[in-house]
Amino acid sequence: MSAKEIVLADSGAVARYVADFLLAEAQRAPGTFRIALSGGSTPKRLYALMAEPAYAARFPWARTEFFFGDDRFVPADSPDSNRGMVEKTLFSHVDVPAANIYPMPDQGDPDAGARAYEAVLKERYGAAVLQKGRPLFDIVMLGLGENGHTASLFPRQPVLQEKTRWVAPCVPDDAPHTRLTLTYPAIASSRIVLFLVTGSAKAAVYARVRKGDPAEPASHITSDGQIEWIVDRDAAA
Numbered sequence: 535m536s537a538k539e540i541v542l543a544d545s546g547a548v549a550r551y552v553a554d555f556l557l558a559e560a561q562r563a564p565g566t567f568r569i570a571l572s573g574g575s576t577p578k579r580l581y582a583l584m585a586e587p588a589y590a591a592r593f594p595w596a597r598t599e600f601f602f603g604d605d606r607f608v609p610a611d612s613p614d615s616n617r618g619m620v621e622k623t624l625f626s627h628v629d630v631p632a633a634n635i636y637p638m639p640d641q642g643d644p645d646a647g648a649r650a651y652e653a654v655l656k657e658r659y660g661a662a663v664l665q666k667g668r669p670l671f672d673i674v675m676l677g678l679g680e681n682g683h684t685a686s687l688f689p690r691q692p693v694l695q696e697k698t699r700w701v702a703p704c705v706p707d708d709a710p711h712t713r714l715t716l717t718y719p720a721i722a723s724s725r726i727v728l729f730l731v732t733g734s735a736k737a738a739v740y741a742r743v744r745k746g747d748p749a750e751p752a753s754h755i756t757s758d759g760q761i762e763w764i765v766d767r768d769a770a771a
């Protein structure tokens with residue numbers, strides 16, 4: 535599918551652009567605004583910007599629901615937890631109702647946790663939502679790992695073949711921790727997929743994905759709406 539690309543000076547500019555973009559989209563949304571968050575270094579800068587008082591005062595926290603596109607199956611107080619990172623950099627600084635935050639399960643059996651998160655999404659939005667064409671998410675934020683993973687869709691893993699489940703576990707062979715991740719069909723149920731890619735270490739994989747290299751998991755991301763790549767000059771080089 536076609537995708538828009540915006541190239542900005544550096545990761546700070548990417549974070550600022552996305553902060554403004556999310557604010558405009560959230561303000562424009564007629565009702566509940568639903569975001570699936572990602573982990574990663576550039577999103578961390580973005581969350582810190584969103585926590586700044588001048589920004590936070592304008593954001594409609596009470597009608598925004600925050601989900602996670604992926605997380606490591608570790609407790610929130612682990613330095614590897616995406617949820618823990620977002621809590622520290624964003625949620626603990628703003629007036630978001632706790633009921634609007636939907637962290638991924640992080641204890642017990644990962645497969646059961648994935649099914650439980652899918653059940654939460656189905657309970658919240660209706661099991662038939664994917665078939666009806668109404669997207670689950672207004673925004674799904676994604677990153678791009680140097681090994682081509684996006685969310686926690688890692689190369690060569692069975693989760694890449696998943697066509698029916700919305701959430702599934704993934705055990706990467708080149709990264710620590712079992713993960714839970716939205717699957718391709720759940721990510722596709724979005725109005726906008728926003729990829730944030732920064733740094734020269736990502737340039738090679740970014741070029742492969744933009745050419746549609748089928749070996750890269752990120753090449754297979756689709757959206758019911760649009761895909762936007764927000765990248766810095768180093769990654770785009």
Ligand SMILES: O=C1O[C@H](COP(=O)(O)O)[C@@H](O)[C@H](O)[C@H]1O
Nearest residue numbers: 572573574575676677678679685
């Ligand atoms: O493992 C992860 O990494 C990706 C990419 O992160 P980045 O720091 O290289 O941008 C991220 O999108 C994902 O949420 C996270 O779990």
